[in-house]
Amino acid sequence: VFPLIVSGPHAPWLNLLLFILSQFILALCLFTYLQPSRNQGPEPRAGNPSALATQPGNSPTAPQAGSELIILLWTWPFGHPAALQKCSELFGIRDCHITANRSWYHKANAVIVHHRDVCSGPKKLPQGPRPPSQHWIWFNLESPSHSPNLGFMDNLFNLTMSYRRDSDIFTPYGWLEVLSQPQNFSIPTKSKLVAWVISNWNPASRRVQYYEELKKYLHVDIYGSHHMPLPRDKHFSTLSQYKFYLAFENSLHEDYITEKLWNNALGSGAVPVVCGPSRENYERFLPPDAFIHINDFPNAQGLAQYLQELDKDPARYQRYFQWRTWLKPSERSSWAIHFCKACRALQMTETYQTRTSLAKWFR
Ligand SMILES: *[C@@H]1O[C@H](CO)[C@@H](O)[C@H](O)[C@H]1NC(C)=O
Numbered sequence: 107v108f109p110l111i112v113s114g115p116h117a118p119w120l121n122l123l124l125f126i127l128s129q130f131i132l133a134l135c136l137f138t139y140l141q142p143s144r145n146q147g148p149e150p151r152a153g154n155p156s157a158l159a160t161q162p163g164n165s166p167t168a169p170q171a172g173s174e175l176i177i178l179l180w181t182w183p184f185g186h187p188a189a190l191q192k193c194s195e196l197f198g199i200r201d202c203h204i205t206a207n208r209s210w211y212h213k214a215n216a217v218i219v220h221h222r223d224v225c226s227g228p229k230k231l232p233q234g235p236r237p238p239s240q241h242w243i244w245f246n247l248e249s250p251s252h253s254p255n256l257g258f259m260d261n262l263f264n265l266t267m268s269y270r271r272d273s274d275i276f277t278p279y280g281w282l283e284v285l286s287q288p289q290n291f292s293i294p295t296k297s298k299l300v301a302w303v304i305s306n307w308n309p310a311s312r313r314v315q316y317y318e319e320l321k322k323y324l325h326v327d328i329y330g331s332h333h334m335p336l337p338r339d340k341h342f343s344t345l346s347q348y349k350f351y352l353a354f355e356n357s358l359h360e361d362y363i364t365e366k367l368w369n370n371a372l373g374s375g376a377v378p379v380v381c382g383p384s385r386e387n388y389e390r391f392l393p394p395d396a397f398i399h400i401n402d403f404p405n406a407q408g409l410a411q412y413l414q415e416l417d418k419d420p421a422r423y424q425r426y427f428q429w430r431t432w433l434k435p436s437e438r439s440s441w442a443i444h445f446c447k448a449c450r451a452l453q454m455t456e457t458y459q460t461r462t463s464l465a466k467w468f469r
Pocket residue numbers: 207208209210
């Protein structure tokens with residue numbers, strides 16, 4: 107379930123209208139779908155996390171002490187303890203007890219297993235007998251190209267949790283929120299043309315090869331290791347000076363659209379030039395006129411020409427911000443939000459689309 111966006115040569119305003127409409131329809135569908143499972147506690151609310159924001163005093167049947175679902179994080183993601191937040195504050199739902207303390211294993215209703223931290227071998231997985239009603243959740247935000255050893259994960263997990271829209275628990279890198287009031291978005295002052303932040307420079311990769319072609323026609327400022335430094339605290343102020351940002355994904359997979367788009371480009375008010383899945387796939391996440399896709403052009407030269415035309419035509423450039431009258435990109439996503447999505451999913455439903463073979467699905 108996710109909005110279908112009509113693409114093609116419509117007026118930008120029509121596209122925007124359709125997008126907003128589809129967001130509402132989505133919210134409505136989800137809400138209707140969730141009704142039957144509303145048995146106790148505050149109602150699950152559909153839509154994006156902003157619609158689920160803190161709702162103090164919205165808990166008619168306060169949960170009994172000790173009735174919280176227990177979610178064990180088998181490891182902290184990448185081994186780094188993350189800041190947790192109360193799910194009641196994030197989503198207005200009953201809290202879950204979320205812990206990385208393995209002595210909770212036998213009591214845990216669910217165990218979240220982060221792929222990267224266990225993929226070196228089956229011994230990294232929980233070993234003891236599994237309590238009969240316990241759910242194992244496979245969690246991964248990396249793309250299939252960077253998710254080794256899926257083979258031994260088959261027939262172990264009850265739920266999937268990833269950036270893919272068809273996961274049981276959908277944890278994208280970002281999303282749009284519908285504003286309650288229209289806003290006049292002010293475009294950050296622009297003094298430069300194109301920026302790109304890249305840390306893994308692989309000359310054989312599609313994105314680097316595309317850049318090598320693009321740079322023949324257009325100058326790109328490159329930040330990251332082996333390039334210009336970009337301190338964390340200068341991230342936004344630096345990137346927002348650019349009209350365009352190259353949001354080039356490290357590998358091409360359905361729905362694999364990362365913080366490169368959400369934070370680096372949209373978060374700093376630069377127009378994303380994307381290289382990743384198809385334009386149709388991006389349009390499941392964004393209005394068609396919120397980004398430029400490299401596939402819109404026959405080659406890098408065509409893209410370079412287009413960016414130069416926009417550079418000289420402020421009115422046309424500004425059209426890439428019209429959607430912001432009604433929509434805004436989410437704040438940076440967090441582990442806490444992802445874990446609370448798992449908490450919400452476990453509270454809402456008992457049935458999941460079990461994937462017997464992760465390797466066949468996740469590719
Ligand atoms: C883990 O949980 C157990 C049982 O609640 C507790 O006794 C123990 O001190 C905890 N360990 C840590 C490191 O918090």
